[in-house]
Each structure stands twice: as C-alpha cells, then as structure tokens.
Amino acid sequence: xxxxxxxxxxxxxxxxxxxxxxxxxxxxxxxxxxxxxxxxxxxxxxxxxxxxxxxxxxxxxxxxxxxxxxxxxxxxxxxxxxxxxxxxxxxxxxxxxxxxxxxxxxxxxxxxxxxxxxxxxxxxxxxxxxxxxxxxxxxxxxxxxxxxxxxxxxxxxxxxxxxxxxxxxxxxxxxxxxxxxxxxxxxxxxxxxxxxxxxxxxxxxxxxxxxxxxxxxxxxxxxxxxxxxxxxxxxxxxxxxxxxxxxxxxxxxxxxxxxxxxxxxxxxxxxxxxxxxxxxxxxxxxxxxxxxxxxxxxxxxxxxxxxxxxxxxxxxxxxxxxxxxxxxxxxxxxxxxxxxxxxxxxxxxxxxxxxxxxxxxxxxxxxxxxxxxxxxxxxxxxxxxxxxxxxxxxxxxxxxxxxxxxxxxxxxxxxxxxxxxxxxxxxxxxxxxxxxxxxxxxxxxxxxxxxxxxxxxxxx
Numbered sequence: 001x002x003x004x005x006x007x008x009x010x011x012x013x014x015x016x017x018x019x020x021x022x023x024x025x026x027x028x029x030x031x032x033x034x035x036x037x038x039x040x041x042x043x044x045x046x047x048x049x050x051x052x053x054x055x056x057x058x059x060x061x062x063x064x065x066x067x068x069x070x071x072x073x074x075x076x077x078x079x080x081x082x083x084x085x086x087x088x089x090x091x092x093x094x095x096x097x098x099x100x101x102x103x104x105x106x107x108x109x110x111x112x113x114x115x116x117x118x119x120x121x122x123x124x125x126x127x128x129x130x131x132x133x134x135x136x137x138x139x140x141x142x143x144x145x146x147x148x149x150x151x152x153x154x155x156x157x158x159x160x161x162x163x164x165x166x167x168x169x170x171x172x173x174x175x176x177x178x179x180x181x182x183x184x185x186x187x188x189x190x191x192x193x194x195x196x197x198x199x200x201x202x203x204x205x206x207x208x209x210x211x212x213x214x215x216x217x218x219x220x221x222x223x224x225x226x227x228x229x230x231x232x233x234x235x236x237x238x239x240x241x242x243x244x245x246x247x248x249x250x251x252x253x254x255x256x257x258x259x260x261x262x263x264x265x266x267x268x269x270x271x272x273x274x275x276x277x278x279x280x281x282x283x284x285x286x287x288x289x290x291x292x293x294x295x296x297x298x299x300x301x302x303x304x305x306x307x308x309x310x311x312x313x314x315x316x317x318x319x320x321x322x323x324x325x326x327x328x329x330x331x332x333x334x335x336x337x338x339x340x341x342x343x344x345x346x347x348x349x350x351x352x353x354x355x356x357x358x359x360x361x362x363x364x365x366x367x368x369x370x371x372x373x374x375x376x377x378x379x380x381x382x383x384x385x386x387x388x389x390x391x392x393x394x395x396x397x398x399x400x401x402x403x404x405x406x407x408x409x410x411x412x413x414x415x416x417x418x419x420x421x422x423x424x425x426x427x428x429x430x431x432x433x434x435x436x437x438x439x440x441x442x443x444x445x446x447x448x449x450x451x452x453x454x455x456x457x458x459x460x
Contacts, residue, residue, distance in 0.1 A: 039125060047083075065111045093129065095123065136226055151181075172211070241325055251331060256302075264297070268319045275319060279293070288300050311329075336371075337375040351437050367398065367420045378423065380418065388436075389403040
C-alpha cells in the first residue's frame with residue numbers, strides 16, 4: 001500500500017454535511033462522520049478529508065485548529081489540508097482481538113467556536129496471519145483393537161484473523177486407514193477429528209505418519225502443517241467411555257482459586273489394571289487443574305471475564321492398557337460488577353464568560369466501564385445546585401453545558417462534582433471534581449454612592 005493521497009481508494013466515508021457553523025455559545029454538534037479502512041495502513045496514509053466532510057474550508061483551518069481528541073493515538077489531522085491521517089500502527093487483532101466488528105470512536109475538536117464532532121473509523125481485517133499449530137508434530141497412541149469409526153480429537157491451529165480470513169478447515173494427507181472431519185465449537189472455532197476407517201494391525205504396521213494442514217479462507221489463501229505421528233499399541237479390548245461427549249458449565253469470574261468447577265467421569269468395562277482410569281488435560285492453559293484420579297476440575301488462577309470469556313478444554317481418560325477416550329469441557333465465565341466507571345475530561349474551557357448563554361458547551365466528558373451488560377451501563381449526574389447540567393452526547397460521551405445565566409460578581413468560581421454510577425448489583429460508582437472559573441465582562445456601569453453632594457465653602 002502507498003501512503004498519502006494514494007490511500008483515498010481504501011477509505012469509504014459517510015460524510016455528514018453542516019449547512020452552517022454555530023456560534024461560540026451554542027451546543028456542540030453531535031452528528032457522526034464514518035470511515036472504513038483496512039488495517040496496517042502505513043503511517044501518513046489518508047483516511048479521508050475530515051475538514052471537507054465537516055463543511056470547513058481550507059481558509060478556516062488556521063483559526064478553527066481542527067484536531068483529534070487525545071485519547072486515540074492512531075490518527076492526526078493535517079493542519080494544511082484538514083485530512084485525517086494515520087499516525088500509529090493499526091493492528092486490528094491487537095486493537096479488537098476476535099471481535100467481529102472493530103471501530104475506533106473519537107471526537108474531533110474545532111475552536112472559534114468550540115465544537116466537538118463524533119468520528120467513527122471502522123478497521124477492516126486483512127489476511128495477515130497464517131494459521132499456526134502450537135507444535136510441529138503431535139503424537140497419538142491408538143490400540144490395534146480400536147474399532148473402525150472411532151474418533152480422536154486433534155490439536156487445532158490458531159488464527160488471529162477473523163471472518164473468511166480466519167481458519168476455515170483442516171485437511172489430512174491421503175491415507176487408506178484414516179480420514180478427517182472438521183468440527184465446530186459453540187463459539188464458531190474449528191477443530192479436527194481423526195476417524196479410524198479400517199482395523200489396525202500392530203504386527204503389520206506399528207507406526208503411521210500423516211500430515212495435518214490448517215487453511216484459512218483469505219486471498220491469497222494461507223496455511224500451515226503439522227506432522228501427526230500415530231503409534232499402534234497392543235492393548236486391552238475396551239476403551240474408556242465418558243458419560244458425556246461435551247461438558248458445559250458457567251462460573252462467575254470472582255470465584256477464588258481452588259474452586260471446584262465440575263467432575264468428568266469415564267467408565268471401562270475391563271477388569272484390573274485395564275479398567276483403572278487416569279485423567280489428564282490434552283489441551284489446557286494454566287487457569288485450571290485436574291485431579292488425575294477423580295476427574296474433578298478446579299480453578300487454579302483468578303479468572304477475568306474482561307480478558308477471557310470462554311475456555312474450551314480437552315480431557316483424556318486413559319486406562320491401564322493404554323486405551324484413550326476424550327471429551328470436551330466448555331467453561332463460560334460470567335461477568336460480575338468488579339469495575340467502576342472511569343471519568344475523563346476533554347477540551348475543558350479554562351475560563352467561562354459570565355455572559356455565556358444557557359446551553360454553552362463547557363467540556364466533553366468520556367466515561368468507560370470495562371464490565372459488560374448492565375454492569376457496564378451507567379448513569380452520569382452532577383451533584384449540588386449549580387447553573388450547569390450534563391447532557392448525553394453519544395454512547396459513552398456527555399457534554400457539560402451551562403443551564404442558567406452566570407454572574408461573576410456573585411460567584412466567581414464553581415467546584416463541580418461529577419459522579420458516574422453503573423447499573424450492576426451492587427452498583428459501583430466513581431466521582432471526579434473540576435473547578436470552573438467565571439470570566440468577567442463589562443456588564444456593570446460605575447455607581448456614585450450619593451445622588452448629590454452639598455459642600456459649604458467659606459467666602460474667603
């Protein structure tokens with residue numbers, strides 16, 4: 001990709017036209033300007049002509065001082081042309097992870113008069129990540145007594161991209177004994193299952209090498225491979241059988257480490273050591289532990305809904321003769337109200353003229369709560385009897401405006417307390433204080449202490 005004007009073809013914009021500019025003391029405009037660009041555009045690439053889309057001419061730019069609010073370091077505005085430019089790396093996976101939509105919302109600020117404009121830049125995914133296996137090769141032991149049709153869950157690959165650019169399917173190298181089927185979890189992610197098509201004979205062939213390929217759906221198509229090493233074992237007649245193929249459970253994110261999650265259970269029809277079952281994780285992180293004898297899964301570390309919402313774990317049950325069964329444990333993490341709303345101010349006026357009319361914009365207030373659902377919804381209010389009010393501007397933005405006329409000679413300064421309270425149970429809140437200074441205007445004429453003065457003067 002090129003930079004500068006060469007990027008215009010990448011960005012789709014939805015400009016909103018403004019027929020006139022409001023005066024200094026009118027409320028800020030709340031229409032939204034939207035652009036759509038691909039990720040990884042070079043620094044300096046043009047997103048769109050923000051000034052033109054806002055109805056500002058090039059001649060106005062020196063006085064209007066059009067700029068981007070400071071909380072988004074990804075963009076800047078050209079002082080000469082008014083174009084919105086890329087100023088930092090736009091890695092969609094780093095910014096939004098696996099979310100299906102990725103948008104950066106921020107405010108553009110213009111002065112003289114002071115106005116805020118809501119800007120939304122949607123970041124589109126490009127196929128810049130190859131599906132990756134965690135290992136170059138995987139080992140699997142299968143008894144020669146395993147029946148055709150037996151399935152084995154294989155280690156899947158990971159792809160940071162989304163949609164068609166993400167991992168789509170798996171393929172297996174040609175084999176008369178094994179085949180592959182693509183399976184899908186509840187969250188939509190894909191994983192492979194190996195199917196035994198014919199009876200194995202350890203004495204004839206004790207080892208099989210296959211190549212497993214993971215492919216995405218991007219253009220160009222990206223793929224990676226891993227070797228599957230299958231050891232045929234001489235074992236007992238009956239493999240363990242789990243009482244469920246998939247276990248599903250939900251737990252709250254604030255449970256302490258060591259909390260029991262669930263217990264998996266498998267049975268084996270053999271006797272003696274061939275019926276002794278040992279449980280183990282086939283694929284798991286460091287968040288859970290498994291009792292190898294009882295099959296009980298417990299939390300090992302503190303969970304955080306804001307970081308990981310779901311865990312998918314494969315558990316193996318192995319009998320004393322080496323036969324293995326597998327099941328999947330899907331754990332959903334439930335959000336609790338453990339984050340208070342965060343309040344930040346943007347473009348706060350230093351001095352407010354005492355003749356400012358009601359509705360004059362004083363500052364933009366941004367509120368963010370990391371929780372989700374009702375735990376992440378909030379109300380914002382202004383405490384005390386003051387001549388100001390808070391007005392909702394967008395989803396997470398509020399405007400602080402004047403509500404009544406001001407008089408510096410009566411009250412030269414206000415100390416405001418703004419409180420944001422979420423809707424969780426119990427609710428969490430946070431407050432911030434801000435001082436507003438009232439500027440003097442010449443609204444009082446000189447006044448004599450008396451209407452008339454009488455003075456007696458001696459004639460000499």
